[in-house]
Amino acid sequence: MLDILIPHYNDPEGLALSLRSIARQSWTGGKRIVIADDGSRPDLRKAVEAIVEHSEMKIDAVFNQVNRGRPYTRNVLLDSIESPYVAWLDAGDEWYPDKLERQFDHVDLIESAYMSQPFWVTCNYDWAWAGRRKKKNVQRIDQDQVKALLIGSTLRAYLWTLLGSAQSFKDVGWFDERLPRMQDLDYFVRFVTHGGHIKNVQHDDALCVYHKSDVGRDADEIRACNAHIFDKHRVLFNRYGESFKTMRRYNMEMLAARFAQNNENAKLARRYLWRAFKIRPKVFLSHIMRKGMKA
Known part of the structure; x- marks a missing residue:
């Protein structure tokens, strides 16, 4: 069983896009989707409620009464975890159909080897800048992972690329609410410096796509x-x-x-x-x- 955790704010169209990509997954295991809405406008909150009501997938929704920011909302999602495995997806981004299947295959491989240290399984991904062609980015794990994360070039801290055990996320602790942006990087660094290891699937293709834009960001x-x-x-x-x-x-x-x-x-x-x-x-x-x- 897998919990899929999605923070959302004022983007029901992007949320619907993300949910369609979950529905297309080839992995047939049980999925529980949790959406945490971070105080969206009343009309957009109603749109989220309608999406949840009419979905054929199992979706639980949590609503912040006011906008509290992405790290607070991710902490709400951490508190909501019920399943043994967890994946994250930001509203507006997409998974390709074989993402979960390939990641669970790799999880099975690692667990069968009785690896003692906690691990997350990442994947290669596409950057889709607004108005540009998609570009594949490779997550290189065969290096000093702390240094690579701090550089942010060949190993990037993006939660929506990950699959891992629920405990591996809970053990890292809270997202830093002093970081309205880049809380992913802090979270990854804390995971690795406390003995965690980032793995990558044995597959060269991109397994998800990040719809990237700087517009409106401070x-x-x-x-x-x-x-x-x-x-x-x-x-x-x-x-x-x-x-x-x-x-x-x-x-x-x-x-x-x-x-x-x-x-x-x-x-x-x-x-x-x-x-x-x-x-x-x-x-x-x-x-x-x-x-x-x-x-």
């Missing part, structure tokens, strides 16, 4: 969340040396600049680009020449 909030993670896990950043820390600080500013640019806030973007230049001027200028980014 650059200052992204920067603040990055800074909070840097401070919270400073011991880990220190482990990898000054050059590593400097590059992470540079990337914080560049990421915030990207969000500002994609939300047409040129003044804020220039501020973050200037900060990035001061941290790593040669790297910044190389990036400008390579990408043609306008400072």
